[in-house]
Amino acid sequence: MSGGLVALLDDVAAIARLAAASVDDISAAAGRASVKAVGVVVDDTAVTPRYVTGFNPDRELPVIWRIARGSLRNKVVFILPVALLLSEVLPGAITPILMVGGAYLCFEGAEKLLEAVRGGHEQDAATEARLGSPEHERQMISGAIRTDFILSAEIMAISLAEVASEPLVQRALILAVVALLITALVYGVVALLVKMDDLGLRLARGQTGAARAFGRGLVKGMPVVLSLLAGVGTAAMLWVGGHIILGGVADFGLDGPEHALHDLSVAAGHAVPAIGGLLEWLVETLGSALVGAVVGFLIVGVMHVVNRGRH
Numbered sequence: 001m002s003g004g005l006v007a008l009l010d011d012v013a014a015i016a017r018l019a020a021a022s023v024d025d026i027s028a029a030a031g032r033a034s035v036k037a038v039g040v041v042v043d044d045t046a047v048t049p050r051y052v053t054g055f056n057p058d059r060e061l062p063v064i065w066r067i068a069r070g071s072l073r074n075k076v077v078f079i080l081p082v083a084l085l086l087s088e089v090l091p092g093a094i095t096p097i098l099m100v101g102g103a104y105l106c107f108e109g110a111e112k113l114l115e116a117v118r119g120g121h122e123q124d125a126a127t128e129a130r131l132g133s134p135e136h137e138r139q140m141i142s143g144a145i146r147t148d149f150i151l152s153a154e155i156m157a158i159s160l161a162e163v164a165s166e167p168l169v170q171r172a173l174i175l176a177v178v179a180l181l182i183t184a185l186v187y188g189v190v191a192l193l194v195k196m197d198d199l200g201l202r203l204a205r206g207q208t209g210a211a212r213a214f215g216r217g218l219v220k221g222m223p224v225v226l227s228l229l230a231g232v233g234t235a236a237m238l239w240v241g242g243h244i245i246l247g248g249v250a251d252f253g254l255d256g257p258e259h260a261l262h263d264l265s266v267a268a269g270h271a272v273p274a275i276g277g278l279l280e281w282l283v284e285t286l287g288s289a290l291v292g293a294v295v296g297f298l299i300v301g302v303m304h305v306v307n308r309g310r311h
Contacts, residue, residue: 045185045186045189045190045229045233048064048067048144048148048186048187048190049190049193049194049226049229049230051063051067051140051141051143051144051147052064052140052190052194055137057195057198059137060191060194060195061191061194061195063137063140063141064187064190064191064194065187066141067141067144067145067148067187068183068186068187070141070144070145070148071145071148071152071183071186071187072179072180072183074145074148074149074152074153075152075155075156075179075182075183076176076179078149079149079152079153079156080156080172080175080176080179083156083157083160083175084160084168084171084172084175087160087164087171088168091164094157094160094161095248095251095252096248097153097157098154098157098158098161098244098247098248099244099245099248099249101150101153101154101157101244102154102240102241102242102243102244102245102248102292103241103245103295103299104150104241105150105151105154105237105238105240105241105244105292106237106238106241106242106245106292106293106295106296106299107295107296107299107300107303108147108237108296109234109235109237109238109241109292109293109296110238110292110293110296110297110299110300111296111300112230112233112234112237113234113238113293113296114300116234152179152182154240154244155178155182156175156178156179159174159175159178160175163175193222193225193226193229196218196222196225197218197219197222199215199218200214200215200216200217200218200219200222201215201219202215203215203218204216204219235289237292238288238289238292238293238296239285239288239289239292240288240292241292241295241296242287242288242289242290242291242292242293242295243288243291243292245291245292245295246258246261246288246291257291261283261284261287261288262284264283264287265279265280265281265283265284265287266280268280268282268283269283
């Protein structure tokens with residue numbers, strides 16, 4: 001009896017070790033997959049704060065929480081099952097879907113550049129009065145979740161491509177971990193950014209001179225930070241979109257542009273070895289962003305012609 005119990009305990013220990021190894025493998029693979037999607041994560045983090053403008057401070061965190069829940073639902077309920085099904089039944093469809101999403105990012109980035117050049121849109125009195133209303137809140141949350149759907153699809157597709165060789169169950173678990181990690185990271189950072197000015201106001205009323213000075217600096221600095229972040233978001237849209245387009249075109253056999261950009265970035269890195277890695281990244285990023293801008297402005301032009309034809 002005791003021998004059987006010992007054997008059973010050995011089996012349980014072996015299973016536990018196997019499970020622990022599997023968890024470690026899943027965590028490591030999820031980490032690698034998340035790193036691959038870092039460009040879209042930056043984009044997602046930079047884009048989201050603009051959907052929380054115009055609200056009373058006590059509504060900011062609830063709105064972010066509702067957007068985060070919608071983002072997680074996008075990833076786990078809608079995108080994950082479709083991505084896994086496609087990877088099993090029609091893996092060749094993943095690249096075209098990625099390219100469509102990349103084209104959308106290029107289009108969004110080009111539109112934001114045009115808005116910046118034109119100075120944006122003036123708000124009338126009725127629009128200003130509606131800011132912060134329940135209707136405005138619903139519209140902003142819906143818009144944020146729609147935009148997040150595209151970015152989440154890109155994140156999940158990029159992550160899926162990284163773990164495509166894993167078994168189906170392993171793939172599903174890895175992507176679920178990626179969905180949780182990315183959502184927590186993006187919306188945790190967004191919440192921190194949005195509430196930073198409130199923290200600054202609280203510190204500005206503090207008792208020590210250093211705290212008050214730091215608080216005033218936060219209050220004055222956060223609008224600049226958010227403005228810079230919006231610029232980073234636009235740049236990231238063009239960079240990520242252009243990179244996806246280049247990679248997709250290369251997958252279809254037209255790899256000349258991608259190779260040319262790679263060779264140019266390597267040459268730039270060799271020209272100044274002290275900062276070679278940084279130069280390679282900069283050239284490749286700027287080249288991808290340029291491709292993204294060209295694609296984006298082409299789509300904007302086509303949309304303009306189509307809309308003018310309808311009228």
